[in-house]
Amino acid sequence: MTKNWIPPTPLEKMANTEYDVLIIGTGAGGGAATWRLCEQWGKNEKKVGVVESGDFLLPTQAANIPTMNSERMNKLHEYISKPLGKFNPEFQGAKQVFAFGGRTLFWNAITPRLNQFELAQWPVMVQEMDSYYRIAERVMNVSREYTKDSQITEILLNRLQRKGLTEAAPSPIAAELGLGIYGQEGSDVFFGAIDFFTKALNHRRFDLTVKTRAVQVLVDHGKVVGVKVISSDKKTYILKAKTVVLSASTFETPRLLLHSGIQGQAIGHYLMNHSFVLATGTISRDKFPDPLGTLSMLIPSTKERHYQIQLRGPNRYFWYQPYQTKSFHQELDIHFLCSGEVEPRFENKITLDSYRTDEFGVPEIQIHFSFSEKDKAIIREIAGAIEQISSICGINMTSKTGQHSICLMPPGDQNHDSGTCRMGNDPSTSVVNRYGQIHGVKGLYVADNSVFPSIGSANLTLTTVALAIRTADYIIHQDQESVFT
Template sequence: MSNLVVKYKNNWIPTKSLEEMSETNYDVLIVGSGPGGGATLQRLCELWKGQGAKKIGILEMGDKLFHSHSLNIPTQNVNTARDQLLPDNSTVIGERLPQFSGARMVYALGGRSLFWNAATPRPIREELTKWPIHPRELNVYYGMAEKLLHVTTDYAKGSSMQNVLLKRLHAGGIFEANDMPVAFDMTPSRQGEVHSNPWFSSINALAAALFDHPYDLAINAFASQVIVENGKAVGVQVFSPNKKAHIIRAKNIVLSASTLETPRILLNSGIQGPAIGRYLTGHVSIIAVGTISRRQFSDKLGNLSVLKFETNESPYQIQILGPDQYFSYQQFEDKVLKDQLVIAYASFGRVQSRAENRVVLDPNAKDEFGVPLQQVQYSLSNKDLQVAEQVKEGIRQSATAMGVTLDESTLVLRPPGSDMHESCTCRMGDDPNTSTTNRHGQVHGVQGLYVADNSVLPTLTAAGPVLSNVALAIRLADHIVRQSG
């Protein structure tokens, strides 16, 4: 039986060894397989379909974990994925980052996209006008990202709970509450076309890429530094688990290793840039719960998937989910509902982007390969703490409007990093003094070196970073293809 398990594990997506990959000079080499790396890969393979001479490689420091989002696994539901699978398959990196103690990483193919809750609102429009990309161009790429992620607002369509509580929110003056956009493929399987992975993870993008154009994938591949010659990136030094170093050469290198890991690679590479690692931005985050009587709804209860969108006056968003664990559950489960239904308020408030919040190399700590570990300098400003109070009040107002009895003891600010939305440490901009990359995601002063994860976001609004990350990654792939001729 164990041989069968290993065979499946090794064959559901093809991989290559670092030894094999070191023999190829790639047109594009991507470091990291989360949403940014996956979207870059998918778009490159789509555009280079039929162009067999183009060589693409992707490196993942983790192993294969799941072939899909955890909520697509038939034996899992919201509770088990959150309480068992995630703790068992993630690393609480915050244990050695005292000022960012809530940080948690998933080192695996697909990264944290295997566990995200898939809320995909666009950032508030007023903020996007400050980005170094024209809003009309951004609008096109957000549309492409929403298409790739199968974003829908119909997830709770027909639910009496959704309909009743949305009406109450609007009647209570909370007009920015609406159906939550989620990355969920609602297309039914038919005529042989199988849609078996409705919750999006980066594995979907890797799969879409696979059917368009061949690429080389190495797992358990730890990228330690970028090799730069005469102002141009030419390769990446990568360690295998046996601590052997390999050089994988490429014409273009895309770092998508994470907001905490990508600046570590850049800094360890000796790449100069005053903004590298700076402007670390997350959210002030609260997850509160309350209860409401089941008798207030029809038998066609359904689920609850509401988002209180960010506004200029209210710089936070609230995901309102329920009932109980039935926001997402398997068709095999009996929906056992108590008289009092639990409603969750997952809330995220804006944090100022400040240069002093940063990722640095720790001179006193190295990993198993002898590479310096990162350390985080992070604090919340008075304005950030004021936003946290606004978040609490927003939850109270929403609960009151909905007729939900809020558990006040749950209105507690989570430790920094708990939101898993950290961004902006290699942010995009026109000024090399305050940004790491230019408007195309290319690291200032280093030809052929790009960033395509949450770290490249110019700013972080109250919306989660994944949709923006994917939009910018698709745009980056288009740029690389244009540059490659």
Template sequence: MQRGEVMALKIWVARNNDTLRIIADQKCISIDDLIKLNPSIEHPDQNIAGRLVNLPFFTESDMRQVAIPPTCHIPTDYIENWIPLTSLETMADTEYDVLIVGTGAGGGTMLWRLCEQWRNNGKRIGIIERGNIVMPTHGRNLPMMNRTRLEQYYRYISKPLQGSYPEFIGAREVICLGGRTVFWDVVASRLNLPLLPDWPISVYEMDTFYNIAERVMNVTDEYVRGSTLTEILLDRLQQGGFPESIYMPIAADIHPTKFGEVHGDVFFSSFSLLAKASFLRPFDLAINARAVQVLFEQGKAAGVKVMSPDMSSYILKAKTIVLSTSTYETPRLLLHSGIRGEAVGHYLTNQVYMLAPGKVNRSDFTDIPGNLGILIFGTPDRPYQIRLVGPNGYDWYPSSQEKPFLEELDILLQCFGRITPRYENRVVLNTDRIDAYGVPEIEVHFEFSEEERSEIQKMVESVKRISSVADMTLGEICLVPTGDLHHTSGTCRMGDDPSTSVTDLYGQVHGISGLYVADNSVLPFIGSGNPTLTTVALAIRTADHIVTQA
């Protein structure tokens, strides 16, 4: 230190067993300087625990010579969207091992499973979506949504299905990234397979893939457990002649956050699977990409002709193609591509959908009655499924909106009646109506059988009995317009016989190697159950089969 130069000091409180020598070693300070600054301490090896020790801080010259740390490196890489997108121009320069068409439940599942199985190899996977991005997750996961707003937004995003009038008047299409899973009701029940005649896959094998699907979709029956609205009504139903009543299985991630993990997508949608896939391995995703024709050579899939909104045309080459474009669009694409098997577009099925609103006395439940979610499975005597939801419909939102105290609670009975697959219920091309991309629009032919009409009355009687057992005041029962329910299936049904099915038992189109279907259209019969969980389970099974064939 130079003569006249000022030294700044700082004070250190000695810890247990500290000595001046130990402190000098720890602080990289000269022991001689430390002794000079602390003349009251008799010996450098004396235990000075708890005493105040003067430490040199900086001299003025030290301060002038201290090194300034280098500037931190700030990355300049960026992505143009919250989900990485690939241009069609780039995709046209690649030959894909698997190209998936459609991003709904089937397409999203197929992408995730292939990425999981092929995470450490060089396989090239592409996926395209006809629509744009309208939401980044299931609508129920957005804090500004409630039931009414979500229904209103669905009516804005979805469009009436061209060619559905008048026989399927309620049908609508959801054309966007994530497809219908952006709006679906998140009820994830297994189909009651013993009630479905000639289901082509064994119950034992289906259990394996149902288990995987339930895990990846976070299916739980815990969502409404403990709610007095559910507990009391469930007890009334089980004691009153409906022992098949259960807690409604919901595809909802209700696990608490651990170790800083983010649980942002509580309610499942295809985005949950797109996210999982994106962290497993690279893949290419293009939106606003309309598939107009499947290309094949000598009985083998070769690629897909795709058009952009500006009508530019691209050929995306692929060794394996998976169509996941919906019960309406998949047969449309097959038919327009010249794939005209006897069953393509036929055996269209859905469900009779009936609503029965009602009210229960508010005083029967606790101060916070909670949400209602009960599922009554179909039985051989009652081959239809009934759900009890409420209050106020599917009002399952962690919303901060104020809920007024009501003397009565509105609940809703949703009834789903089976429709037997029949050849005459079908989707066909209407060559007199061509869309902007040069693809014929479809025409839907559909009607109830006499058996299905008579079953509607049986459903009404069951609803009346349920309302009596549940001590519920029943309102006006009504049938939802045919086609409005998004449980359509069967138009590319799987089976062994090419004369009555479109694909084999792994979803591969009869007669065309490497062309698969993975959406609701492959389901040969759904009875009265929700099809989504089964579609996901079968898509996993098909993906695993593709992996074994590669």
């Protein structure tokens, strides 16, 4: 008898089912699409299947586990991640997570929108994105209330705003701030993709298989008909589906498309990831009253400022923990997490490695990536901005050794990779249309970070979720239309 709260469906049974929608991947995009389909379809006879290549790892976002701390989370993340840098030195910091819930098991829950001037360049109307952002923010419990009444956040924000940085604000955080009871929905604070599946089950059943690798998308006469998968014991199955949604990741979705022989000049190209600059400074404890509270604020990009800066403490993952009410330390650590805009360029790409395959016989990927001169200029601007912000806030950026602690992290280190199945109207420069459907293949969709045509400088998860919900709505609309034609 299974001990999992979502009992996996035997592959033999799934192979004997024709799915109305089959979703590949259980991260932010796959989770959002599953939830939306189940919510909208309710108790009808539609069949939804979900395929995850990893196993059940954690029952919730890692930060919700009471015994977890930053050191343990770092070690766990490192242990279960698949590093890509060994064979891809141009994207040395990149890691993959193969598990139910994907990388949202470890994300920091910061959920800003992309700026409207960025979205204005997309093939989706800004007003439509606003509507789907609202749905995503509601279901993910996004608000700026987490740091409400925090003395350290309010004081530093006032200093920045008085000096003209009026955009600075408390970070939007995907956190349930109400009271939860005995593990029921809403009892976990920080949102992860697992929550989408919890919410989906409140509406209807869906089939789920884990430790199952999708190796080929099956297409017949320009229409998707299913997916070939391989189980952990290396048995091959054909899962039939009228519609397939690929939410496998910026790396795995184009890899699957390329290995399946799907045609498209842009597949795998236009790889993006924010440049990532970290810095740490200190500030005198005497400048702030008790209680200090939690520090988390965001300085978003503007038309002139092509980067985002987050100030938080006290460490990389557990930024949301409050400082001690009574601190014995005279100085407090303040951390800067800075994301720089990176141009979408054709030459930054993912290709298949003809000399290396994985255990399922699928070619591994090769990553080709470099920063453009514009990208490098933005990185230099970030360093100057850190100096300016630290001066305004009274943060000392000089370390005990007398050196500035500003560090450019390796490309790919920030998990904001995107663009390899970009959205657009022109099949020669994009992979999917404005609804996420692969150009030239009916019923085949993409719903993950890879569809972004540009990324600005904001965190991507909220936008990924909004787009995945929108794609699910389009699939539902198409299905309704087919009933009457």
